[in-house]
Amino acid sequence: MQSPPEVSFCAGCRACEIVCSLLHDGVVGPYYKRIFVDKGTRSMVSTVYSCQHCADHSCYLACPRKDQAMCLDENGIVYIQEEYCNGCKRCVKACVFDPPRINYVQSKDKSKRKAKKCDLCRNRPEGPACIEFCQVSCLSLSDQG
Amino acid sequence: MTQLYGYVGKIARINLTDQTVSIIPTTKYVPKYIGGRSIANRIFWEEVGPGVKAFDPENKIIYMTGPTTGTGIPTGGRTVFTCISPNSYPEQYAWSGIGGDFGAEVKFAGFDGFIIEGKAAEPTYLFIEDGEIKFLSARNLWGKLVHATQSKLEEIHGKDVKSVVIGPAGENLVRNASVTTSNDNVAAKAGLGAVFGSKNLKAITVRGTGVVVPANIPKVLELRKKMSDPSMAPRPVVHETHHGIPGIEKPVPGGWKRAQVACSYGCNQHCMCLMLDMKSAFGEERVNHVEKCVSIVAFGFEEDVPYGGPGGPGGIFQTEQNHYPACKLLSREVDPPDPSDPYLELEITPGPGDILNFWKHDFDKGSVINDLCNEYGLDKWDVLIWLLPWLAMGKKEGVFDDIDFGMEIDVESEEFVKYLLDMIVYRKGYYGNLLAEGMARAIRTLGKEKFGDTIYHGRYSRQINKRLDLPISLESAWGHCVHWQGRGFEASIAKPAWVATNLHQMTSTRDTQTVQHHHDTFEHYLELKDDPCRSPLTAQAVIMGENKAELKDSLTSCDWQSPNLFWTDMEAQMFEAATGIPMTEEELNNAAERSRLLFRAIIIRNHGRTREMEVNAIFPIMQYPDPWGETVTWEEWNDLVDLYYEQRGWDKKTGWPTRETYEKYGLKDVADELEAIGKLPSSK
Numbered sequence: 001m002q003s004p005p006e007v008s009f010c011a012g013c014r015a016c017e018i019v020c021s022l023l024h025d026g027v028v029g030p031y032y033k034r035i036f037v038d039k040g041t042r043s044m045v046s047t048v049y050s051c052q053h054c055a056d057h058s059c060y061l062a063c064p065r066k067d068q069a070m071c072l073d074e075n076g077i078v079y080i081q082e083e084y085c086n087g088c089k090r091c092v093k094a095c096v097f098d099p100p101r102i103n104y105v106q107s108k109d110k111s112k113r114k115a116k117k118c119d120l121c122r123n124r125p126e127g128p129a130c131i132e133f134c135q136v137s138c139l140s141l142s143d144q145g
Numbered sequence: 146m147t148q149l150y151g152y153v154g155k156i157a158r159i160n161l162t163d164q165t166v167s168i169i170p171t172t173k174y175v176p177k178y179i180g181g182r183s184i185a186n187r188i189f190w191e192e193v194g195p196g197v198k199a200f201d202p203e204n205k206i207i208y209m210t211g212p213t214t215g216t217g218i219p220t221g222g223r224t225v226f227t228c229i230s231p232n233s234y235p236e237q238y239a240w241s242g243i244g245g246d247f248g249a250e251v252k253f254a255g256f257d258g259f260i261i262e263g264k265a266a267e268p269t270y271l272f273i274e275d276g277e278i279k280f281l282s283a284r285n286l287w288g289k290l291v292h293a294t295q296s297k298l299e300e301i302h303g304k305d306v307k308s309v310v311i312g313p314a315g316e317n318l319v320r321n322a323s324v325t326t327s328n329d330n331v332a333a334k335a336g337l338g339a340v341f342g343s344k345n346l347k348a349i350t351v352r353g354t355g356v357v358v359p360a361n362i363p364k365v366l367e368l369r370k371k372m373s374d375p376s377m378a379p380r381p382v383v384h385e386t387h388h389g390i391p392g393i394e395k396p397v398p399g400g401w402k403r404a405q406v407a408c409s410y411g412c413n414q415h416c417m418c419l420m421l422d423m424k425s426a427f428g429e430e431r432v433n434h435v436e437k438c439v440s441i442v443a444f445g446f447e448e449d450v451p452y453g454g455p456g457g458p459g460g461i462f463q464t465e466q467n468h469y470p471a472c473k474l475l476s477r478e479v480d481p482p483d484p485s486d487p488y489l490e491l492e493i494t495p496g497p498g499d500i501l502n503f504w505k506h507d508f509d510k511g512s513v514i515n516d517l518c519n520e521y522g523l524d525k526w527d528v529l530i531w532l533l534p535w536l537a538m539g540k541k542e543g544v545f546d547d548i549d550f551g552m553e554i555d556v557e558s559e560e561f562v563k564y565l566l567d568m569i570v571y572r573k574g575y576y577g578n579l580l581a582e583g584m585a586r587a588i589r590t591l592g593k594e595k596f597g598d599t600i601y602h603g604r605y606s607r608q609i610n611k612r613l614d615l616p617i618s619l620e621s622a623w624g625h626c627v628h629w630q631g632r633g634f635e636a637s638i639a640k641p642a643w644v645a646t647n648l649h650q651m652t653s654t655r656d657t658q659t660v661q662h663h664h665d666t667f668e669h670y671l672e673l674k675d676d677p678c679r680s681p682l683t684a685q686a687v688i689m690g691e692n693k694a695e696l697k698d699s700l701t702s703c704d705w706q707s708p709n710l711f712w713t714d715m716e717a718q719m720f721e722a723a724t725g726i727p728m729t730e731e732e733l734n735n736a737a738e739r740s741r742l743l744f745r746a747i748i749i750r751n752h753g754r755t756r757e758m759e760v761n762a763i764f765p766i767m768q769y770p771d772p773w774g775e776t777v778t779w780e781e782w783n784d785l786v787d788l789y790y791e792q793r794g795w796d797k798k799t800g801w802p803t804r805e806t807y808e809k810y811g812l813k814d815v816a817d818e819l820e821a822i823g824k825l826p827s828s829k
Contacts, residue, residue, distance in 0.1 A: 005404065008379035011415035012328065013407035014246070015369065018217040022362050028215055028411075029253055029356030030305070038304075039246075041295050041327045043433050044406060044419055106354065133369055135413050136380040136405075 001142045002048040008138035012039045012046035016130035016139060023121065023129050031105040034118040035130050038099075048139065050130070051101040051118035053077060059102060059117065062094030070115075079119035087113025150360035151212030151723035152180070153252045157278060159271065161344050162202060162263030164280045171257045176726050177811065179733075180211035180257070182240050182698035183740035185227040188260060189238060190743050190815065195751045199231035199336070200318065200343035202264035208251075208349075209258035211701035212723040215249035215357035215410060217365045219372045220703035221723070222409025224248035225332075229751075230655060231320045231343075232336030232524070234585035234624025237654035237752045238744070241335040242698055243309070244409030245326030250307035253353025265345035272302065273351045283347035287316060290427070290520040291325045298350045310348040311338040312522030314570045318342050320583035321524040329435045330408055333524035334625070334655050336583070360725025368722060372715065373470045373706045375413040376478050380405050382421065388444055388508060391477075392451045393498075395444075395506040405476045406435065409703070416472035416705050423512040426563060427520060434515055437475065439526050442634070444511025446534070449498030452608065452637035452772065455670050456492035461642045461663055462670035464488055465711050471662065472705035488667050498637045499613070499772050500605040503537040503556070510559040517563065521570045526656065528566070530634045531584045531619055531626040536565075538601035538617040550576050585624035593618075608772040615769055622650050622762040628658040631771040640775045641670060641677040643767075644782075648687045648789060651763040654748060660704045661694035663687070678781040684789040692737035699740060739810040742802055746815045749801055749824050756800030760786060796826030804828065 002010060014037050021032035036049040053076070060078045063070035069084035070091055092102045092115060103116040120141075121128045131139045149172075156169040174184045185207040197203045206228045213221030223244050230239035251258070255276040268283035286294050291312040298308045307327060314322035315338030322338025323331040332338075341347070359365050369375070382404045387394035402422060405415040422431040455462045460469060466486035473479045482489055514533075518525045537556045539545050545554055551574065555561045568577035579587045588597040597618035604615040619626045619633040627633035630650065631643030638646070642663055649657040665686035673680035693708040696716045700723075709715050714730035721728045748754040760783065767777045790797045794806030803826055807816035819825045 003379065005382040007381055009382050009404040009406075009419075011380065011405060011407045013412050013415065014410055015217075015413065018411050019366065019369070021356075022217055022359070022365065025356075026362060027356035027358050028217055028249075029354065031354055032356065039328065041299060042292050044328050044435065045433065046406075133366070135375045135377055135407075136415065137378055138380075 001050070001140060003138040003140065008136045010037070010046040010048055010138045011136050012037060012044065013135060015133045015135060016048065019129040019133045020118075023124070024116070031103055032116060034103055034116050036099065036101070036103075049097070049099060049101060050139075052097065053118075053120065054096065058094040058096055059091035062090040064088060064090065073122060075122075077120050077122050078117065079122060080115055080117050082114050085114045087115065089113075089115065091115050091117065148358070150358055150725045151216060152257050153255055153355065153357060155256050155276075156184075156258045156260065157256050158260045158262070159278060160263045161261065161265040161269060161280070161346060166278045169260075175212070176724065177736070178740065179696070179699040179720070179736050181209045181701045182225045182227060182695060183736065183743075184258065184699075185209050185225060185240070186740050186743035186747065189227060190747055192260070193229070193751070197229055197751070199229045199236045199340060202262070202344070204229045204340060204343075206261040206337070206340055206344070207258065208261070210248045210252055211699055213700050213702070213719050215252040216359035216723045217411050218359070218368050218719050218723055219375075219411060219413040220409065220706050221701055221719070222246065222248055222411050223697075223701045223703050224251075225698045225701065226324065226335065226337050228335060228337060228340045230335040230337070231318070231339045232334070232527075232583055232624055233654045234583070235752070237623065238747045239335040239655040240698060241324075241332035241337050242660060242701075243324065243326060243332040244330040244412075245307070245309075245328050246410045247307045247309050247326050247351065248701075249357070249410035250351045250353050252357050253355045254351050255353065255355050261344070261346065264343070268345050268347055270298070270346065270348040270350060273349065275352070275354055283345075286347045288313065291522050292520060294348060295325075295327050298348060302350055302352065306350050306352045308348050308350040310522075311341045311346075312520060314521045314523045315339055315342040316347070317570060317572050317581065319523065319570055319572075319581040320586070321527040323522045323524050325519070325522055328406070328408070329519055331522075331524075333526065334659060336524070338522050359723050361722045364718070364722035368719060369413050373414055373472060380415060380476075389506065390441055390450050392495075393448055397508045401508070408437075412703070414470075414472040414476060414706065416475035418475065420512070423516070424509040426513040426516040432516060434512070434519055436515070439529055440515045442529050443514040443525070444508055445506030446501060446503040446529075447505060448500050450635050450637050451498050452494075452496040454492055454494035455639065455641065455674070456667065461638060462492070462665055462667045463710055464492065464667045467492060468709075468711060470706045470709070472703075475705070488671075492667055496637075497607040500603075500607065501534075502603045503534045505557060507557070507559070510562065513559050514562055517566045521566060523566070523570065526628070527584060527626065530628070532580070533562070534633075535584065535618050538603065538615070539596070539599065541603055542599050542601060542617060544595055544599050544617065548576070583624060584618065584626070585620060588618050588620070606772045606774070609774055611774065613770045613772070613774065621647070621656075621766045622759075623654050625650075625656040627766065628656050629662065630766065632766065632769045636772055639773065640771060640777070641674045641683070643771060644677050644777060644785060645683055645687050645690075647763050647767055648684070648785060649690060651759045651786070652691070652745075654752075657694070660697055661690045662704060663690055664708060664710060666710055678777065678785040679788075681788050681792065683785060684792050687789060688792055691741055692734055695737040695740040696733065699737070735810060739812060742807060742810055742812055743815065745795075745802055746807075746812070746819060750819060750822065754800065756786065756790070756798065759800060799826050801826045
């Protein structure tokens, strides 16, 4: 979650987006981030949108290949195994937030269409990279789901 | 095709006249020319010959990203434009850097850069999306202010596009017009906005869904944490009670709110101050805008920045114990001085800056001035350091007694400043049209002796407690005004530093100090301080600074983080992490020398640059005293120029690089062409 401005003001640097896509996919690009910085053009105030890891995980429930493509781990984290994701986009549509917190690789090649969703860097010992690399420490985890 | 790291592989040639696009592979130029300004210099050398004027369709706007742009390597989000600059006096080839998210988006759209040539038949903007480039009518955008243009483009194409746009100043060919990103980053110093305007080009809007692939991700992440030692600490919005240059702040009734934001995609610093809920020039609605350095004096300009000693402000002469990037100064994260520094007492010797009394502190008026510059798309530096001080000083000296602007000249008045900038931006009347030609040209038309060289009697040095001369026009060289040059604004640096900054400026075509603030070690300072013009160390440090500046605009990187005198291969590590191409510090420095030589060759071939020309351009401003009453003699200056040319491998008589120097850096073809037109020094 993003801190309120009186705690820390997002600098709009997009480090969170960048390290997310680098560590998950080895690239930097708008389809590969699982966290989203919305920078106001006139205001220059940035809002960070991220997966809230809902307890009722509607994305997981919507997945036609659940437990293969979209999986739920023992800590309640919904994550995607991309080799099984067929890019149907149902998880994106099922996300209860606006804008949806699941990214989607659009491609003319159907086999390359994939959903990209925050997995809290579940296999990374240091924890979520977006939090670690936020230069103004305005991102943190919260248990208020 | 082998995987290309860092670069995305294509440069688009965009012809506005016939609306055609062709593609040049980036590999035609890299790695020899690194990226950014280095590639732009090579393209310009090859494609734009002598005789082309700034507003000719034959002038080309070259826009280049660098190999680090969009990779996540800090400061790589900065990019560069080059063109024949209408703001240089005389018109010359120049460059202008810009931050924001635009450069990364260009790479996501599949391009490392553009060559924009010709002239559109009617107002046009470019819409670039994933490799496709469209020429769209800008009839509904023409006339709009900068932010309204940005908003309209988002309305048309979606909120995720990134644009660079011009405002009315660029449309009306105001010579110091800027190009602006969506977060108030500007390419301002080259008058690029007017070149956009001359081509009927209102904006470039980009959306990209592709990727940039850095070669070494662990190294990228290491650089994110190592470069400039990012604070990684919360930065809340702060309620400030005062505003101004640190040390001489003034109270603000009711206070104001400050936040810090990053300027470019993926930077790990936040040196831009975001001023929240500020007064607008165009309506009742409060606005946010960013302040980096010069805009601070919009709010009040009664005295110059304080003197900090040889080591400050900004760390000109540095020790290993006490050096920090300028971004730390702006984000106010400088640690207390390290007491283990053996030179600490000599290094930091605070003292007050000159009294100038240009205008009193007025917080709302300052906000209005900055908003006017932002929305019209005007170079703030020219407005705040040249135009307004000129009017303030000239009025006090009576030089404008016979001038009728249609409103009484009064830089203390918000209404006058609004009237003045409106008059200039829309070229209203004789004086609006004249001042839109830029200060250097306007003053010469009015008569330089009276309107430029009249002495202002309101400058008072608190270093020597004495009134000192200052001309009412703060011109330095090449149609640009002073910037850390020992007199005027940011004058509070002593001779060992300002001879260096003036040497930087001498060989340039525009203000250099945005991308090559002078830095050297404190040990060198102790050696050169008594006779800086006769020390090879001064020339050596200037060359280092110039070369690092080429790298900053080529990799790309940023003047607020680089150079780091105590981590000298930082740029080589950045390049290698982005591209995977092995690069030593020496090899990268050679690439910088090559880029610098190309710039030199362009200004020699296209603009007739000689030693005589550049010494005569810079020498006059140094005849006005610095805050200690110091100037430089003709002999001293020419001795320094000799040392500099000698170290550069340039002929001392002409200032032209020798064939041996060109060939040393792989530019035999350039030497051959210059020899054919008689612009290679004789080998005798």
